[in-house]
Amino acid sequence: MEIFLREYISSLELERNLSINTIKSYQNDLNSLIGFLKEIKINDPADINYQHLSTFFKTLNKLGLSSRSAARYYSSIKGFFKYLFASGYLQKNPMEKLSAPKVSKGLPVVLNVNEVEKILDFPNTSTKLGLRDKALLETFYACGLRVSELINLKVADLFLQEGIIRVLGKGSKERLVPIGSSAIQWIEEYLSKSRPLLVKKAISENFLFLNNRGTRLSRMGIWKIVNQSKLGAGIKKEVHPHTFRHSFATHLLEGGADLRAVQEMLGHADISTTQIYTHLDRDYIKQVHKEYHPRG
Structure with a gap:
């Protein structure tokens, strides 16, 4: 497949007046598709059918890719x-039956990198709760967690020297997720300066992120932190806690990260509805995160 991609990219460079960034985006998108096809043992363009491509787009949708990026x-x-x-390499075009994704006309549910950084920079880290909020938001974005996974995170789940955290996902399935250097720095600061002021031994139960009463944060508590930071950062979009997860996946995929590696970080069981799931090497996933996450 790669030989056909190289030929196509060469033709774009020679025959169409496209910017380097546009061609790079095309290449990243097509590399994601090729990686997906390899996982289902397809290496010849002639073997690709409508169903394969439809499943690929459904997978992107499940990963939270924005409608504009899907388009x-x-x-x-x-x-x-x-x-x-x-060029005569195919007798039929498998894309003919596939409808273009509808681009949402409403406010996008995915933040761009600049918007995320504004939200992450809002908390006042000179206060104990501001420092907690900063560490929480950094972790949220660094790891693409579900809200339930974030509130149930425990101090014992942190392996910061190894650059990973242990997450208990849907169906009580454990997974190891890379965590970037920025989030590690703020978690360490929170653990040394803020959490000791919040913790109450009888009720804190080793949960990482605590409220003023010393118990774990609730879903509503997370929503309030996200909303307060969004408003304080001057972001006009409608932002929910899950927006961080969608943004995490979108920024990795748009940067050219491997589809299957992103899927494993998010804790999605299958890359397609037909494939048996196998684990990727942990070091490889960490490398993908470090290379493609904006705050890796």
């Missing part, structure tokens, strides 16, 4: 298969 993927992949068909 860009569609455009990249449509152009690739149009080229392969026109």
Whole structure:
């Protein structure tokens, strides 16, 4: 598949007046598709059918990719298969039956990197709760956690020297997730300066993020922290706690991260509805996170 991609990218560089960034985006999108196809043992364009491509787009949707980014993927992949068909490599174009994703006309539910940074920079880290909020938001974005996973995170789940945390996901399934250097720095500061002022031994139960009463934060508590930081940062979009998870996945995928590595970080069981799930090497996942996450 890679040989066809190289030929297509060369044709874009030679024949179309596209910017370097646009061509790079096309290449990243198509590399994600090729990685997905390899996982289901497809290496020849002639073997690709409508169902394979439909499953790929459903997978992107499950990972929380924004509708605008999905539309860009569609455009990249449509152009690739149009080229392969026109060049005689395919007898049928598998993209013909596939409808373009609808781009939401409402406010986007994914934050861009600059917006995320504004929210992360809002908490006043000179106060015990501000420092907690900073560490919490950094962890939220660094790891792409569900709200339930964040509030149930315990101090014993942190392996900061190894650059990973242990997460208890849906169905009580454990997974190891990379955590970037920025989040590690703020967690360490929170653990040394803020959490000792919040902890109450009888009721804190080793939970990482605590409220003023010394118990673990509730879902509503997380929502209030996210909303307060969003408003304080001047972000006009409608932002929910789950927005951080969607943004995490989108920023990794748009940067060119491996689809399966992102899926494992998020704790999604399958890369397609037909494939048996196998674990990726932990060091490889950490490398993907470090290379493609904006705060890795």
